[in-house]
Amino acid sequence: MEQQKRTTTVTPPKKKVFKKDINIMSQRTYHLQIDNTLRTVYVVGTQLKIALDSCAPLQSKFFSVKCSPNVKCQVLSQVQVGNSLISQQPLGKNTVLLISMEAASLHPNDSKLSVKFYGDKLENLGSALLHLTAVEISLDVDADRDGVVEKNNPNKASWKWGPNGHGAILLVNCDSETSYKKTVDYEKEEISKVSDLKDMSQMILRTSGPSELPEGYKLSLHMSQTDAERVRIFRPRSSKQAEASLKNMLFSLFQKEYPLVLSKNQLANEVPYQGGKNELVFYVEGLHFPDKDFDGLLTINLSLLESSGEAFPQTPIFTDNVMFRVAPWIMTPNTLKPLEVFVCSTRDNYEFLKGIKQLVQKSGQKLKICHEYMNRGDRWMQDELEFGYIDSPHQRFPVVLDSPRNGDLGDFPYDDLLGPDFGYVTRNAPRKEVSSLDSFGNLEVSPPVTVNGKNYPLGRIIIGVAFPTTEGGRNMTQVVQDFLWAQKVQEPIALYSDWLVVGHVDEFMSFVPAPDRKGFRLLLASPDAAYKVFKTLQHKGHGKAKMFPGKKEAISVDDILRDKQFEAENKYVQSCIDWNRDLLKKELALDDEDIIDLPVLFKVIPQDNRAVAFYPDVVNMIVLGNNLGIPKPFGPQVDGNCALETEVRSLLEPLGLNCNFIDDFTAYHKLLGEVHCGSNVRREPFTFKWWNIEL
């Protein structure tokens, strides 16, 4: 009641207030001294536990206690709230006095407790006096994830997943407030702009008590060495000055206004006790994403220190803890709303650009073109980077994952994308460890699924690797795999993609939105389906019709179907895709009705016995809502239409999808890539919050 009143006066109505309950109340062992007056600071919500026998004069048989009205004293089980035990109580070997106080003191040592001891004839043997100063101390975070730092959440020191979970959230400050001469913000040990504070989590030290602490007491903020490698804490030098500096943004001044409190070089630091009812705001900055050796959890502690005589080190008499989890990096599947489309312009991709421009215009996104001076002829926009985002109750922004591929496009993610509220993260691997499978055409994510009752509301990451059974196979480098697995919220699936010369999963699979069933379809490349198309053509008398009409590669349906070696190669490719199909069905809980087989033929390159698409790979498409940008397959012409386009339309248009065929033949297909490989899409984040996942 008292507490209710007190807190509501100082906190915005929205903020929740938790009354400390008994089970988290901590007891402090304390000793009185006979014929001596001691002074100590008491923290509201705790108990002082005093073994009377240990300080009592030797002959003592009885005792009595007197204390100020605001001191609550309790002997064993007999509770006498608020008032004293004037009458003599029998003193036993284990007689224990429990002291607590409801409210903070207005002045140092304004509360008193005295214990008198008596002999068997009730003669007075002596007494011990204690002067108490009560303070309220609570280190607070947004443990209920509503964007507001509530007071003293009983769960603030732990972290739990799920809608009924709790625990504060921290972002890796991986964007750059400055666009000019930029570095990633967490690389700087100071705050350069007020806007940077938005990327950090607030932590508030709430204190209530006399204007200052009694002599010999101080507050210390501290954390472990391990945690200190992953987090940094700033605070305004003083709330007033800070507000001032927020107004007049004099940079140099500003910097001084936000001194570093804790870092890996400073594990503990005194923080001011400001007196009265006060709130001291800290800004907590995440430095590292969850990874193989870091589960993402961090603990920060605040202690009240007491010095027992100048001669000796200070000892903590009260410690409060809060826990943060660093937000994971999250990928966005094809089913999310597209925002921006990224492609490269090269001296030879005019046709492709034209097609893309029309498509993007039609579906209403921004088109961002990376020009030749930047891409240096490297057109594989999909492979150099992956768009994702990080999210918290107080802040959210996109984060690009830069691939260790580091082609000529290597500088683009850092130089062009990193900026204010646009984050950057990468994992570096030794050159010799990096293979074609490290390109992010080999990193995709499924739409949300539920598998044997387990929900993946953010979908599942999909990568391609070698068969575990094949020696000398290529794999995505371990540091990137470790990073992806450590994010936890989109548990990855490893497919088999090493059977392809380029080796990317986007060469045989894609996801498109659908109005029915699970809200999407999985598209798979299918030589089997392709042969069906070609056999039908032959059967209907179009055996002479030519694939690649008008091109030097032109070849008739009959000739294709006549080639037994080619057929064998495609049977092998089908078996590889079938293996992935069965795995995806299991890991994503898909039925065959959730899968569409698109006609694609492959050929196996003798030198390394791996496969490439025979004609533009219609699965390797860009998905912008219901508008698809599909590699133009240049199939046999029947009644003026491409038989392959007709087949693809017949499979996809019933889902309300518009098929736009884009000519990528010379500029991409001939270089072993297609539309998807040559583009990238930044999408809207999920509305579902990652911390609500049940893990």
Add this chain to the structure above:
Amino acid sequence: MEQQKRTTTVTPPKKKVFKKDINIMSQRTYHLQIDNTLRTVYVVGTQLKIALDSCAPLQSKFFSVKCSPNVKCQVLSQVQVGNSLISQQPLGKNTVLLISMEAASLHPNDSKLSVKFYGDKLENLGSALLHLTAVEISLDVDADRDGVVEKNNPNKASWKWGPNGHGAILLVNCDSETSYKKTVDYEKEEISKVSDLKDMSQMILRTSGPSELPEGYKLSLHMSQTDAERVRIFRPRSSKQAEASLKNMLFSLFQKEYPLVLSKNQLANEVPYQGGKNELVFYVEGLHFPDKDFDGLLTINLSLLESSGEAFPQTPIFTDNVMFRVAPWIMTPNTLKPLEVFVCSTRDNYEFLKGIKQLVQKSGQKLKICHEYMNRGDRWMQDELEFGYIDSPHQRFPVVLDSPRNGDLGDFPYDDLLGPDFGYVTRNAPRKEVSSLDSFGNLEVSPPVTVNGKNYPLGRIIIGVAFPTTEGGRNMTQVVQDFLWAQKVQEPIALYSDWLVVGHVDEFMSFVPAPDRKGFRLLLASPDAAYKVFKTLQHKGHGKAKMFPGKKEAISVDDILRDKQFEAENKYVQSCIDWNRDLLKKELALDDEDIIDLPVLFKVIPQDNRAVAFYPDVVNMIVLGNNLGIPKPFGPQVDGNCALETEVRSLLEPLGLNCNFIDDFTAYHKLLGEVHCGSNVRREPFTFKWWNIEL
């Protein structure tokens, strides 16, 4: 039924048999070819899923299926077990055929399936033929933890804690089969002795089928690179030869008989298919304890590979997985039965040795004396090593954790302790990082406790560190802390011990068995209790009685009580111990009645402001069942008895404990250690099995 009969004939009655249930049945996509005969191997428990439409001739409207009696074929929902679908069925766009078989084949391709296709006038348009060879394949482990490798446990691929949990267990093969020229077994890439097999977990590949697999099929055992760093797999070259070699133990022969199958240099390896009903035994060897970067879980896979034409790589058509958890290193609290007592003999510790010998004789353990040529004057047997053990359903042995302290006793754990069924583990840290807090007098473990409903049936590890708030404090080195925390089953508690010159928790705390309450008492050093004793003496007129009677250090009770600086030092020490007391009460859920305060005085050494025991520290004792070896305190003599011994007896004897006071004054106490620091005890393991903990 069939399966029941088959398995019971080949497996010992104890072994459980699990029938593969539908939910773990895996489906394999398969394609027929019109007017062509295909052959494939089918794994019992799986399904072949055949999309009929994709292989049907173009005009097909109907189809019929014929198959051998042991082939079960199913179209969509209509099930016709065992027999064929002679009558023509309508062929739809998504007509799917599900094929399964109950029993293994006796001969390759002995089962057949043929599908006929018909036009709308039921004219025959062609047919596809499939020859099937059914095999049973199951990679098995002791997932139910009963010491026997059961068949096909449905939970074998996952791991769950608790009495209702499941999952196989692996030991780190950290003992040494050879005592001469020894190395830790896991450091050798071969099996040198048959006895070494007992330290490994059995894994059995059970197969049933024709005498050999059809052309183009093989079995491959494989694992990931990450797992391969932590495990090694051997197998007998052939069961027959192996048995032979078990008899005639010709070393060189023997070695060849257990070739390495998988290791970090060999991630995949073909394993023989032996034909008929067969069991191939593998021996799995753990290489690393759980640690910061290793949660202890390992997966091993077996795949059946199919080659689609010589030209192309083989592809897996079936994969079976098993999971192991590496057993943690477990400490043994004072409440467990002692087996062996270890001490050092030095040229100056005759008195101490005499006392220890009497005590050990009385309580009936083996006494192991480490002689000077080995200890080189380093007498701190407690500090150089910690005894623990590892446990599994099939094997258990003690394991010594060697401290990075590496004093002159440094070689003892490896040279004297490591041996057959006696394991060794250590963690090394840079010399400059190692402090006195890395000695294992600073590493203890509590008896079993329950804290807020959470059970710790193996107790909790206790270490000492610096206050997080004190800069320049000493800590236990991070690699050892990481190791201790990673074991998980005895979740550690970090106390504050840096206030002591030596800085070990055993200087102010110990545990003794008790007949009542929680089965133990926590003993704490207490200056407060000591002052109480001395004041009582003074009060009773023994103020002139001398501490350290007959020694040059002799000092009277009055003089001790007169020294205010000394009193201030002890008040400070009491506050440090109180902080630990409150923490232990919270973390072990102890009441004050579970704690006994033993009278100990400390003095603070000016140079580094840290404390040492003023007289032999009675808390620093060796506990052998109910027999305690307590440092002889040399307290004031009253009526021919040491007042401190009397006090200690009065506190401990009511618990049925025998107090034996051992003179360690010159040889240990003066060197800042006591009985516990100078001894070590190997104890019986817990009867409680670590895998039954609910984590």
